Amino acid sequence: DAKTTQPTSMDCAEGRAANLPCNHSTISGNEYVYWYRQIHSQGPQYIIHGLKNNETNEMASLIITEDRKSSTLILPHATLRDTAVYYCIVRAKAAGNKLTFGGGTRVLVKP
Amino acid sequence: GAVVSQHPSRVICKSGTSVKIECRSLDFQATTMFWYRQFPKQSLMLMATSNEGSKATYEQGVEKDKFLINHASLTLSTLTVTSAHPEDSSFYICSAIPTGFHTEAFFGQGTRLTVV
Numbered sequence: 001d002a003k004t005t006q007p008t009s010m011d012c013a014e015g016r017a018a019n020l021p022c023n024h025s026t027i028s029g030n031e032y033v034y035w036y037r038q039i040h041s042q043g044p045q046y047i048i049h050g051l052k053n054n055e056t057n058e059m060a061s062l063i064i065t066e067d068r069k070s071s072t073l074i075l076p077h078a079t080l081r082d083t084a085v086y087y088c089i090v091r092a093k094a095a096g097n098k099l100t101f102g103g104g105t106r107v108l109v110k111p
Numbered sequence: 112g113a114v115v116s117q118h119p120s121r122v123i124c125k126s127g128t129s130v131k132i133e134c135r136s137l138d139f140q141a142t143t144m145f146w147y148r149q150f151p152k153q154s155l156m157l158m159a160t161s162n163e164g165s166k167a168t169y170e171q172g173v174e175k176d177k178f179l180i181n182h183a184s185l186t187l188s189t190l191t192v193t194s195a196h197p198e199d200s201s202f203y204i205c206s207a208i209p210t211g212f213h214t215e216a217f218f219g220q221g222t223r224l225t226v227v
Binding site for chain 1: 115117145147154155156157160202204206215216217218219220221223
């Protein structure tokens with residue numbers, strides 16, 4: 001799996017949009033970008049994934065650059081409950097393929 | 112979303128004993144499940160890939176005789192930590208990928224193991 005690079009930590013204000021960047025310059029053509037988050041002492045929670053088009057669901061939006069070498073996860077209106085470690089992972093979309101976690105970004109939403 | 116349940120959520124055991132952790136997919140079948148370990152303030156480290164009906168595949172540096180994995184059905188995988196020692200104390204997390212259309216992984220809530 002391609003490696004990803006994320007900022008170690010970031011703060012954001014409650015009610016504002018949180019933009020989380022991820023670099024994946026060595027991504028292969030068959031690899032998707034997945035985002036998960038882990039709230040303290042819980043298992044990771046799936047957020048969203050995409051290949052090359054921008055994606056949106058009830059939790060977040062995923063913006064992938066045209067060259068696919070980077071992406072941004074957008075939490076449109078951050079709440080205190082969004083405080084977590086966010087992981088960006090690239091992985092080929094086959095059921096047997098494992099998820100390899102990097103360091104992630106520790107996001108602190110402040111009132 | 113799909114639900115993965117781990118049991119127990121917390122366990123304390125004496126050094127030298129064995130502990131079994133269960134991972135169940137409640138509303139889907141999973142040919143493949145994964146076991147991770149997470150130490151405080153660190154990321155998840157993949158320990159092994161569990162395949163229904165066949166032997167697990169262990170990551171480099173993970174002792175297969177110490178961490179026994181059984182994936183006897185499409186909804187249950189177990190991890191047994193044998194002859195546990197204090198350094199095995201950690202947060203163990205499983206994940207499962209539904210067979211068929213979905214390919215995102217769903218995670219259990221984790222098991223906090225403390226070896227005293």
